[in-house]
Amino acid sequence: MTYRGWIIGGAFSLVTSILLSATALAFGDVGRGKAVYEKHCQYCHGRDGAGDGPAAGFLNPPPRDFTLGTYKWKTTPFDEMTPSDDDFVRMINGWASHNAVPGWDGLNDTSMPGWSDVIGDNDIKAVIAYLKNLSGLEAPVKPPIDMKAKVAPSKESIERGKKIFADVCSECHGDEGRGDGRKKLKDDWGARTWPRDLTKPWTFRAGSAPVDIYARVTVGIPGTQMPSFADPQSKKALSDEARWDVANYAASLVAPYKKPGEGTVIKAVKVEGALPDAPGAQWNRAAFESFYLAPQMIEGERLFTPTLNSVSVKALFNDTEIAFLVEWDDPTESVPGDESVMALSAGEVFLDKAAIEFPASLGRADERPYFGMGSDARPVDIWLWQNDGAVRSIRARGTASVEDGPDKVRAKGAYEKGAWRVVFKGALKREWKDGASEGIFVPVAFGLWDGSNGDKGAKHTMTGWNYFALNEGGGVSPYIWAIGAVVVVFILELLWFRGARRGRDR
Amino acid sequence: MRIPKLAQFIIIVAVLYALLKAPGVFLGKPIPESLIFMYMVLVVATVLLVMTSTDESAEELFSPIRALVQDPKKAFARNIVFVIAPLVAGYIAYGLSSKGMEPPAELRSIHPAPLSKMAAYGKRFDMATLENPLRATETEDKEIFNAYVAEGAGIYFKNCFFCHGGKLDGRGHYAHALTPRPLPFKGRDTIAQLSESYVFWRVVKGGPGLPSEGGPADSSMPAWEDKLTEEEVWKVVLFLYDFTGNRPRERAREGK
Numbered sequence: 035m036t037y038r039g040w041i042i043g044g045a046f047s048l049v050t051s052i053l054l055s056a057t058a059l060a061f062g063d064v065g066r067g068k069a070v071y072e073k074h075c076q077y078c079h080g081r082d083g084a085g086d087g088p089a090a091g092f093l094n095p096p097p098r099d100f101t102l103g104t105y106k107w108k109t110t111p112f113d114e115m116t117p118s119d120d121d122f123v124r125m126i127n128g129w130a131s132h133n134a135v136p137g138w139d140g141l142n143d144t145s146m147p148g149w150s151d152v153i154g155d156n157d158i159k160a161v162i163a164y165l166k167n168l169s170g171l172e173a174p175v176k177p178p179i180d181m182k183a184k185v186a187p188s189k190e191s192i193e194r195g196k197k198i199f200a201d202v203c204s205e206c207h208g209d210e211g212r213g214d215g216r217k218k219l220k221d222d223w224g225a226r227t228w229p230r231d232l233t234k235p236w237t238f239r240a241g242s243a244p245v246d247i248y249a250r251v252t253v254g255i256p257g258t259q260m261p262s263f264a265d266p267q268s269k270k271a272l273s274d275e276a277r278w279d280v281a282n283y284a285a286s287l288v289a290p291y292k293k294p295g296e297g298t299v300i301k302a303v304k305v306e307g308a309l310p311d312a313p314g315a316q317w318n319r320a321a322f323e324s325f326y327l328a329p330q331m332i333e334g335e336r337l338f339t340p341t342l343n344s345v346s347v348k349a350l351f352n353d354t355e356i357a358f359l360v361e362w363d364d365p366t367e368s369v370p371g372d373e374s375v376m377a378l379s380a381g382e383v384f385l386d387k388a389a390i391e392f393p394a395s396l397g398r399a400d401e402r403p404y405f406g407m408g409s410d411a412r413p414v415d416i417w418l419w420q421n422d423g424a425v426r427s428i429r430a431r432g433t434a435s436v437e438d439g440p441d442k443v444r445a446k447g448a449y450e451k452g453a454w455r456v457v458f459k460g461a462l463k464r465e466w467k468d469g470a471s472e473g474i475f476v477p478v479a480f481g482l483w484d485g486s487n488g489d490k491g492a493k494h495t496m497t498g499w500n501y502f503a504l505n506e507g508g509g510v511s512p513y514i515w516a517i518g519a520v521v522v523v524f525i526l527e528l529l530w531f532r533g534a535r536r537g538r539d540r
Numbered sequence: 541m542r543i544p545k546l547a548q549f550i551i552i553v554a555v556l557y558a559l560l561k562a563p564g565v566f567l568g569k570p571i572p573e574s575l576i577f578m579y580m581v582l583v584v585a586t587v588l589l590v591m592t593s594t595d596e597s598a599e600e601l602f603s604p605i606r607a608l609v610q611d612p613k614k615a616f617a618r619n620i621v622f623v624i625a626p627l628v629a630g631y632i633a634y635g636l637s638s639k640g641m642e643p644p645a646e647l648r649s650i651h652p653a654p655l656s657k658m659a660a661y662g663k664r665f666d667m668a669t670l671e672n673p674l675r676a677t678e679t680e681d682k683e684i685f686n687a688y689v690a691e692g693a694g695i696y697f698k699n700c701f702f703c704h705g706g707k708l709d710g711r712g713h714y715a716h717a718l719t720p721r722p723l724p725f726k727g728r729d730t731i732a733q734l735s736e737s738y739v740f741w742r743v744v745k746g747g748p749g750l751p752s753e754g755g756p757a758d759s760s761m762p763a764w765e766d767k768l769t770e771e772e773v774w775k776v777v778l779f780l781y782d783f784t785g786n787r788p789r790e791r792a793r794e795g796k
Contacts, residue, residue, distance in 0.1 A: 139711070144713065147706045329702075333762065498717075523625055527625065
């Protein structure tokens with residue numbers, strides 16, 4: 035072979051090997067993808083990708099069935115079934131950057147974690163190739179929608195969006211966006227779906243910025259009843275500008291106080307005179323603290339598919355009584371026997387309920403009762419409200435031993451546009467009252483039931499022990515302390531300076 | 541070059557403060573502020589005592605401060621310090637008073653010592669000698685072992701992943717709603733430090749079975765003794781180790 039032949043041959047094999055490895059990387063290696071899948075994905079998504087792993091029966095939303103090729107969180111247009119490769123990467127690695135909630139790094143408020151910390155980029159590509167293979171998806175024909183033509187979230191845009199929302203979104207998402215629609219929805223796989231509560235954007239799966247919502251409105255959420263509003267065939271089609279407006283409005287629905295913080299304490303505020311029986315202006319003096327809810331999956335009948343995910347609480351007290359305002363979003367007002375409620379419900383309808391739990395008596399922190407209804411040695415007191423108006427005071431020594439409690443409790447609830455607000459009132463327990471003069475922390479936990487979701491008895495959502503604080507000491511404002519410190523230090527400096535100068539002058 | 545006494549003082553105090561803060565910043569396990577405050581008072585007092593033990597060293601420590609006020613050449617530096625110091629004091633006072641009351645510190649031992657005997661499944665287990673009866677298959681019959689692990693996976697993904705996570709990293713769908721958080725199995729500072737009998741005890745007796753230093757009132761870890769059979773628990777234990785690539789701690793090393 036000539037010198038030239040060597041060069042040509044070498045260049046040829048170099049180029050082909052680069053091309054080959056590039057395509058292998060770009061489309062991923064199906065065999066390798068299968069190995070990754072069997073290690074990490076099969077227990078939810080099923081051995082053959084049919085969405086039927088051992089975990090599947092316990093999840094809502096259920097894990098995706100990959101044999102159908104329908105994907106929810108994509109940005110290719112409504113008439114293009116296949117997500118883009120970037121979409122796949124985001125679905126698998128998650129939208130971790132939005133509205134962080136500790137531990138959620140994938141599709142928020144689902145069991146689908148984000149995988150970038152365990153699976154390298156090339157293996158992600160390989161597993162994408164494997165998933166596509168399961169339903170025979172090729173590369174998408176149409177490119178992702180254009181997400182640049184942004185309408186700024188100005189007052190005017192939000193105002194326009196509000197009207198559009200009332201026209202086309204509120205039938206599912208509710209008048210105020212709390213997910214209390216008037217429609218019973220099922221997805222293509224037969225699972226019950228709940229329209230998102232738009233006041234809690236940290237629960238959005240695929241980002242909560244206006245641009246993300248714009249993508250959802252434009253593309254729709256395939257496999258669910260949330261349609262594309264860009265489909266000219268649809269009676270509800272919206273112009274591009276209108277879709278930005280409604281996205282801006284939806285993003286403006288966020289209610290930041292509902293997002294729980296870490297280690298928050300409910301600070302009860304002292305008032306003179308009677309405590310309010312209902313929500314109203316008097317409560318403005320106290321601030322809401324919010325807590326995430328977990329389904330009860332510890333004892334007895336377990337709940338795996340909750341509909342409630344957080345609760346917000348504030349408290350007022352006077353010399354003899356304490357009142358709690360407990361507020362939570364619930365997609366349905368559950369009235370057993372009511373036709374319209376039955377039509378929305380997943381099965382038999384039970385009552386909505388709320389409970390507040392306290393230790394029956396306070397001890398050291400390491401002596402408090404078990405948060406799951408106490409124990410023989412360390413009982414708890416529970417204040418229980420039901421939406422048929424019944425109110426109970428309970429003393430529990432474990433789940434098996436429940437009797438009437440010593441506390442006199444009154445409670446009243448009202449359901450409005452997807453939110454329950456219940457006011458509980460009861461006497462200050464002796465120990466609380468005694469501690470209140472110096473400030474006292476009382477452990478408190480909450481339990482909630484959504485009767486339309488089949489919540490009943492041990493099946494409910496709950497928090498662990500948190501605290502509420504009682505403090506009567508009419509404390510001095512922090513600003514006063516700050517100014518005081520500045521003045522004192524400055525005076526000390528002057529004295530010192532003068533002393534030093536005198537010393538030097540002498 | 542000799543480091544001036546005052547700088548030494550500042551460096552020592554800063555380093556110790558950083559050490560106290562480090563667990564919170566790097567491991568996500570902060571030492572409660574109130575404890576840090578107490579330690580720091582002790583630290584400052586001790587260092588001051590040592591550094592002012594002789595007259596010369598006290599003089600050396602304080603002379604730069606005195607010079608700041610007395611030396612006319614340092615007027616500019618002095619003015620700056622005189623403005624900054626009250627502002628810092630005001631800021632600290634604001635921080636301390638607006639925090640209001642802090643709830644009682646909760647210190648919890650994550651891996652408390654188990655009891656020596658455990659009663660469950662109608663018998664008594666001696667924790668000192670208890671072994672995973674299925675472990676032997678790992679060397680004797682890999683096929684049976686793999687079948688056990690697969691069953692363990694099924695049990696895990698029907699009962700545990702809601703809390704402990706699909707990645708076994710302690711970050712399941714509902715982990716953020718639980719205090720204390722579910723523990724991870726992946727990584728070094730986990731079941732890798734424990735023997736299989738310890739893990740068996742934790743699964744069988746759950747949170748309520750913890751001794752008081754483990755915080756039994758708060759742990760949401762269920763007791764599985766009436767939901768899983770003895771063999772199922774051993775299978776899920778096999779799975780936890782196999783999936784994460786961790787090895788159980790050998791008894792020979794434990795407690796010696």
